[in-house]
Amino acid sequence: MENMPPAKSSYQHIWQGVKCRIIAVVCSTIAISVNLACSDSANTLEVQDEPPTVSFLSVQPSQIDLDTVRFEANGQASVRFRVETTVQFRNTAIRNVRAMLMPPTGTEPVATAELRPRAGNMVSAQYAGDLDARLTRSSVGTFTLVVIPFDVFGQSGGDARQSIRISDSRASAPVLLSVDAPDTVRIPETGTRIIQITARATHPNGVSFIREVLATRTDNRAITFRLLDDGDRNGLSGDQTAGDGIFTATLQVPSTNTPAVRTFEYQAIDRAERRSNVISKNIVFLR
Known part of the structure; x- marks a missing residue:
């Protein structure tokens, strides 16, 4: 009797070897699926790596003539873009959805915005928001509006892009x-x-x-x-x-x-x- 190991509690017997799947829905727009593998030696968190993907993108306006925009005394004008998107997801949670206006050349965005959730279900969520950009008379060409979803682990998913044509009818030719x-x-x-x-x-x-x-x-x-x-x-x-x-x-x-x-x-x-x-x-x- 002295060499026998101490008896485990009923809780420990139940916990040993358990594998559980948790699905939580937050605000009707976010779904998360996590696998928990539990044993006597260690607890392991197994995450299925399926980052969210943008399946729909709408940006308005898609064309701007700077000659129709009111410029301030500092030579800049504020232009607002309405962005609406749908994000598909499986076995992950959407942390945030970001919109960026990229210039014709260069890697730094002209403006960024965080889109807000509107509605959703277990497999998709709708996001929308306004992106405000500060433009000058030389801000012409084909810009690109990029929408990128991120999961709770910070991984970027499949993005979507739309071209934004900015011209200036008042400007002369070269x-x-x-x-x-x-x-x-x-x-x-x-x-x-x-x-x-x-x-x-x-x-x-x-x-x-x-x-x-x-x-x-x-x-x-x-x-x-x-x-x-x-x-x-x-x-x-x-x-x-x-x-x-x-x-x-x-x-x-x-x-x-x-x-x-x-x-x-x-x-x-x-x-x-x-x-x-x-x-x-x-x-x-x-x-």
Whole structure:
């Protein structure tokens, strides 16, 4: 009798080896499913990793003309977007749903907002809210509104995106001032030859408002190349200084090129898709 282990209580006998599944519904919009594995040695929390996913997204307005917006004395305007979304979930809980307005270029959002729950059931929930963005006259182009759901463990689920077109009908088009390209290019016998073409352009809203200068070959308009003002002197463009209004393209002429006279049309394009005047230049390719 002295060597026998002490008897376990009835509670301990019941608890040993129990596996239980808990489903809780909070505010009719959040469902959570957790597996609890319990033993004498340790208690283990097993979570089924199925983060929530956006199944529906509506954003209004989807287009904005800045000429119809009231600007303040500081040159900024406040624009409100109404965002409504539906989130699907299984075996997880929705912690929050976030909306972000992303600019045409860059990784930092222009504005963010937390959407609030409206209604739901055991498999989906509706969220809605207003996203307020501060815009300037140069805030034009195709923005992207992104909605991301997060579960209670901080994992982001499947997001949804909608394009937001922001234009300014009052803004003028860019002006292409000049193009500097070689008149003659000798095709190399082997390898490639590097040539550089530059263009000068301006814009009433500033040079940064110009997205690119596009060159199009007139005998085959599917052949184009871009001149950029990005300061990537050691990169693809070879541009020396960003934002100085000089757009650059660095091109390779291979030995397989055919002797011919090629005509290229150059045109500056701004972030509102407005196009400048056209300047044409011929390049004679010979051996």
